[in-house]
Amino acid sequence: MIIQPTSLAALTWAGAAAGSAAPSWRIGSVLSARPLGVSPQGLQVLQIGALAVEADVAGGQLPAQFQVRVLSLGTQPLLEMLSPQVDPALQRALRERLPQQNGYAPLLATLDAVAQWPMLRQLPPDLRTALALLEQALRSPADITSGEGLRVAIERSGLFLESLLANPYGSPVLPQDDWKSALLRLAALLDRRTQAPPAQNGDETAPPLLQRGPQAQPRALPLPTTDDDVAPLLDRLHGDVRAALARIEVAQLESGTGPLPAWMIEIPLQGEGGRDVLQLQLEYVIDAGDGGRGWNLGFALDLPALGAVQGELQLREPRLSVRLWAARADTVQRLERQFTALRQRLAACGLLLDQLSCQLGLPQPTGRYSAVLLQATA
Structure with missing residues (x-):
């Protein structure tokens, strides 16, 4: 998997690749990593330690959180994805x-x-x-x-x-x-x-929800x-x-x-004219860069009146980022019309809103484990 730095992290990445600007980037160091989404170019955006980088995921999908070990540095750092130890x-x-x-x-x-x-x-x-x-x-x-x-x-x-x-x-x-x-x-x-x-x-067994x-x-x-x-x-x-x-x-x-701690929770709902399923993914996270702690909340729901809707909330008190996705254009418009009221309610709760957006189309799932090496280029 080839990883290229995003424009926001390019200067930090250069120092990390040289082993000088980021002490955590040393051979043998274990870093936390997680997917952030997909770039307009179709590359996977990952946070590895304190860096945001883009990855060409050729070997499969990644879990919501994982760890990598630094194998080599230089212009092409090589990172090994670590498999979790399971009973x-x-x-x-x-x-x-x-x-x-x-x-x-x-x-x-x-x-x-x-x-x-x-x-x-x-x-x-x-x-x-x-x-x-x-x-x-x-x-x-x-x-x-x-x-x-x-x-x-x-x-x-x-x-x-x-x-x-x-x-x-x-x-x-x-x-x-x-x-x-x-x-x-x-x-x-x-x-x-x-x-x-x-x-x-069917013939294939689906992996666990997380x-x-x-x-x-x-x-x-x-x-x-x-x-x-x-x-x-x-x-x-x-x-x-x-x-x-x-x-x-x-x-x-x-x-x-x-x-x-991480949970995948499903709540059956008595909806209008039928029953629906609300899916929640709740994760406790620790940012490797500054040691900050917070929560990520993902959700997914498919209602007849709205179609499929997904969202991700990242809470690092007092800051909050909200990203929404909808499969239908009219649903995107309906959600965006609620943004002003949502901003006002969040401000009244003392939260600082860093991002609030809604995109057309659903995000690609990024939760499946992949036993591949991560090769990084500056």
Whole structure:
């Protein structure tokens, strides 16, 4: 991978390549790195240590955060990308669950079909109760429009269920409004009927969510409902519930593998005329240059009225940068019309806005690991 300096970092890069202006750039030094986006020329923009550089990524995609070791300096510094050390038991658990996991959209479509089944009242009472509890675990758009509401939705997304139960001051009973808790109740009842069918995810197994980065998920096509036997629909529901549970467990396992805290959170929403999925990527970051600490928040959402929308917020208090992307031009215009009000609200909160932009088109995912060497040129 050939890395060229951006114009903003050219002077710093020259000193770093010579080993004089940046003490951290020494042979054997380990530097933090992360992708920042894609340049107009199609090159990947990376932050490596305190430098911003452009990279021609020929060997694959990169994770959201990684580390490199300086192998050589001079006019063409050579950087080795370091592989994270992962517990073998954790790797084994990931390998078992990755082929089983699937997104929430198929499950939400199946739940819609079950809810519209004309003979719904003929289902056993305990199964109807479990379905009702799962419906209650869905959040509404109004629930996540406030800071406290979003915090509760994240806490009850299923990712932190075991942590809540392990809290000595918490309830020893499964919380009814937790998404994973509701899925576990329903899965236990469906398991009594029949063994869950194998997941149908195609020939390739998708990597964990954190390695892919935020991706907007559209609604699945609605399923036809008839007066026929409900057994096939419940079998489908059984498979979708087990796939959703595997997806949560993959996200839980993956959240502890990085050098810094990072989570990929999915929140199912009861939208207008259907159900949607809000995806959040929350990362704690330490800037290698000045040691500053902060948070990165990425999100992705695909609504029928707006199309796919993604965003990234970088908070280094009191400074904030906001970048948005939308797949449709009319959505870009709608979002930009809200910029003035957003600037005013952020200023009232004491935040200094460094950047606020919205681009047409979605960013290329930059989360997949790549075991390549990074070769840098001045």
